[in-house]
Amino acid sequence: MTEAYIFDAVRTPRGKGKKDGSLHQATPVWLLSTLLRALQQRNSLDTSLVDDLVLGCVTPVGEQGADIARTAILDSGWDQRVAGVTLSRFCASGLEAVNQAAQRIGSGMEDMIVAGGVESMSRWPMGSDGGAWVMDPRINSGTAFVPQGISADLIASLEGFSRNDLDAYASESHRRAAQAQAEGRFDKSIVPVKDLNGLLMLGRDETVRAGTTPETLAKLMPSFEMMGTMGFDATALDKYTTIEKVTHSHHAGNSSGIVDGAALILLGSKEAGLKAGLKPRARVRMCSVIGSEPTIMLTGPTPACQKALNKLGMTPGDIDLWEINEAFATVPMKTARDLGVSLDRVNVNGGAIALGHPLGATGAIILGTALDELERSGKATALATLCIGAGMGIATIIERV
Secondary structure (H helix, E strand, C coil), X not given: CCCCEEEEEEECCCEXXXXXXXXXXXXXXXXXXXXXXXXXXXXXCCHHHCCEEEEEXXXXXXXXXXXXXXXXXXXXXXXXXXXXXXXXXXXXXHHHHHHHHHHHHHHCCCCEEEEEEEEECCCCCCCCCCCHHHHCHHHHHHCCCCCHHXXXXXXXXXXXXXXXXXXXXXXXXXXXXXXHHHCCCCCCCECCEECCCCCEEECCCCCCXXXXXXXXXXXXXXXXXXXXXXXXXXXXXXXXXXXXXXCCCCCCCCECCCEEEEEEEEEECHHHHHHHCCCCCEEEEEEEEEECCCCCCCCCHHHHHHHHHHHHCCCHHXXXXXXXXXXXXXXXXXXXXXXXXXXXXXXXXXXXXXXXXXXXXXXXXXXXXXXXXXXXHCCCEEEEEEEECCCEEEEEEEEEC
């Protein structure tokens, strides 16, 4: 096997995913072209050396459809011999793209690949692409489908996480993100987005609220209680009979933010890096994916992490930094508890509760964040993991070079 190295990681700032968000006027292709041009310029990259752009996008419709990866290559002025493919593994799409790129490089069949993801949630809302899992009554009923928010509340109920526990975690996410932002910890990877006239649209993550406290979050109403009364609680309780009711504790303040954003990671073999004059920053040690129970849905990170660690003969204690996507506060809380990992090592610069979750891009974003933090802190190993819709989990382990 050829080792796959990471040479660079870039991302846009994350903009509020509504019509008044700073990136609403930026098309998804524009976000990607901004990053592709930055990758080329930052690395004096001969783009003809790149084999493919592997891109995650959860809602590949409209402007995000028709293989947006290839469209972005052509729009950015890269060598036309660079191919492009778009994929979806729901919220893990950005990390899945990185993992597939690493595997293809590891096989020796390709030498250099750009991987990442994009999601413009202000322009193409989550669910715009439909899908049988949600829309086909036969599939819906047969798989005991419930919305993810119900799954999150179910996990919190089973684990005994109180509303105050979740709000305390969310407040800490904002505190850490605000500190990281103030100290410039994200600056190495962020590429500001400018409009056609060169005017700045957004230069920093837009949704961080430094003054967030459990007391301010306590004023928010639960987001998924009404869904539960429509019958989804009953569906969940039919499967999970050890509790009498689902307590609805998640809301907009302790769930991931809806945002626009994109991220790209440049990977290649050692030989390809030497040919391009690039210095490796990290190697991809292992990646894994698993399926998990689809009603509770969000418990996949634990077995995915265990699978990747076991392949390397490692334990959770061997990982210096953890990036566990904050789809909902209960996800990193449960994953860390399951693996025996202190929350002091988890999402040390905040997570998606504070910074937002641009679905197709998040996996690549958190891997880049982990790499930057390894270099800043002088640590060696990091693991990035996400829960995934329909019951799956993904994990990637990197080691700083």
